[in-house]
Amino acid sequence: MEESSLENRSIVGQHALTKRMLSNILKVSQEAKAAKRLNPQLIDATVGMLNRESGQLFSYRTVSESLNRLNDNEMFSYSPANGTAEFRSGVIDWVFGKNKEQITKAFTISVIPTTGGSGAISNAVYNFNDFGQKILLPNHYWTPYENIAEEANLGVETFLMFDEEMHFNRQEFRRQALALAGRQHRLFVILNDPCNNPTGLSLSKDDWKDVIDVLNQIARQDIPVILLHDLAYIDYHSAGFDGARGIFETYLDMDERILTIIAFSGSKTFSLYGFRIGAQVGMSKSKSVMEDFCRVGDYSVRARFSSVSRSGMSVIGSIFTNPDKKAAFQAELLEAREILGKRVQLFFECATKYQLTTLPYSGGFFIGVPTENPNIFEDLVKDGVYVITMPGLIRVAISSVPLTDIDRMVQIIKKNA
């Protein structure tokens, strides 16, 4: 180490020399917001926050009321190092829903609070890979995954996400997962499901069975397998609360050596975007794998950001543990899904009308539109529409576009895509 470092005369460490943020969704979104302040006619479909038809953020009354009732300790003190018991057990109830009993019987589960879903992903990517390895992603992915990998001194490898019928490409997943695992003796895969960011796809239960079959096959070769399941948008699935959670039945078949880390996002579920509250839900049938998970996970929380939002954790804990609040919050979530549902319906009516090709959508904040126009971002901006562009597609945050703008937006996208 010391020898090679003699060559590094930069103020920056060697592993950080090449880091350069090429696209930052939050920054593009700021630019869109600023532009819209000058010209209210512009359509801002950039960032993953749910807005009301008025353009105001959709905040939950249950959340605001709970926040207003916190005492000084619940508001200002440091969080307990491993989070409050209410938060930890509430997250497990919430994430698994009707499958909770089966899942908690089959797996050892541990919840580690993190700074949002991003903190959960970042800590997991850092801890469960060797420097220089690659993580596996579908070719359409939320671009920060790549930044999180580079930050952790890792690369990414992708598999083709869709087959010819625009279903999840099970064959390509299998092929690439086996190849990468064989090559580097580790498989760390991130699946953003249901309501995929950026495409809107949800894997079917049969897709999930197939995914787990592949993971099992690799784990049985004594190769470490880590599944990072990012379900940030699960509560905006058009199939509703229970419908979105059916996929967990397929978890039961998992080989005991596999470590699954579910990234839970308080930002999305509770509109607590700016609070930075989320969790890693670690689960495995192996107790020793879970000991490792807790050991390095707790360490990273302390050594990367010390502790997480106390007020966010207090609010979520109080909603999770108070049945009346929980019911009131569920009712508000229905309202949120309805708002989203109306926009989605109109979007697809317009897409049919104007013959715009889209990717399959089943819920969440985003609709994916394939494009081969390399200047799509600039072309759309010229016509007054801001979206996030990714290789081969544009991501339309339908969560923030009011009904009155949708017909016009679809026409503009059709013109440029």
Add this chain to the structure above:
Amino acid sequence: MEESSLENRSIVGQHALTKRMLSNILKVSQEAKAAKRLNPQLIDATVGMLNRESGQLFSYRTVSESLNRLNDNEMFSYSPANGTAEFRSGVIDWVFGKNKEQITKAFTISVIPTTGGSGAISNAVYNFNDFGQKILLPNHYWTPYENIAEEANLGVETFLMFDEEMHFNRQEFRRQALALAGRQHRLFVILNDPCNNPTGLSLSKDDWKDVIDVLNQIARQDIPVILLHDLAYIDYHSAGFDGARGIFETYLDMDERILTIIAFSGSKTFSLYGFRIGAQVGMSKSKSVMEDFCRVGDYSVRARFSSVSRSGMSVIGSIFTNPDKKAAFQAELLEAREILGKRVQLFFECATKYQLTTLPYSGGFFIGVPTENPNIFEDLVKDGVYVITMPGLIRVAISSVPLTDIDRMVQIIKKNA
């Protein structure tokens, strides 16, 4: 890389195999709190939060009122990627105080919001070292520095903090800094000053001159030099706001190649402990060093925790930019320092009375007491006192001990130290 990873059959990455949290101040503090709930006679002097004489957290009215007045956007939305302009410029005003003009003339400065002071430290340690190197600390240090280093795949090296007269040991700093820099061709040093955590020491202006002289000497050998200046407790200095900031005059002599990163803590200054809001204030006379600072710093924020507390940033920004609020907050800070000052005075009166040796104290939340008793933690717990122990000393968080408990606490410490 891939070859060596073939040997790693653990679910955990190689660089994380040995991470194990041996002492966690927040956890010890939770245990102390739980014990005190069962037995209110116990004295909890563990954690760095300021409490009123009643035992309640000292929260600032200006902060609570500002928080209550935030609109949904200021409360719930994502923060702008680089923070709000109010926050960024307010932090510079606040940190440098009367020296601001001189400092901003001499240096290029950039503020990056982080999840508390810890996030600032963690990101800096990770970005500005090569894996396997060592960072330099005094032998009495806040133990999380060591965890932050290990998390970043780094080690620590220490210098003797005190000379025989219990002043800052300039000679030992010089000797060790030069030796380490020569050995690994990089110097990354953390100084926690003023109001050092854990000892209570504040370096004199002459100490700082000497420190900067050493850093200059190393930088002029074309060795990368990074000074991480953690001033979490600056606003609880017994010398007051201006008195605490005199040290920045010595900054002006810094060699242009040096990168200084000030870790600003919203937790301490505003009692926003659980909000996780702080900042890296990066500064250098070299524009190219600052380009590197911004490039990798922004990247790490996005790739480690995505963005930071919007509500915390909104509150601090509104206090910084509203002169009436700022004045009201300054008055409350005086009140806080008075509470602290009375306890400190009584502590030292008792220390004289019971002949307890202490380390020099000039402000902040902690008083250091040297000890050679290896079982000091357990012995004190038996007698009903919880403190944080570190090699060779105990750290007494006078910030959380009411006046009525101090005489008894000093007697118990004297008995066991």
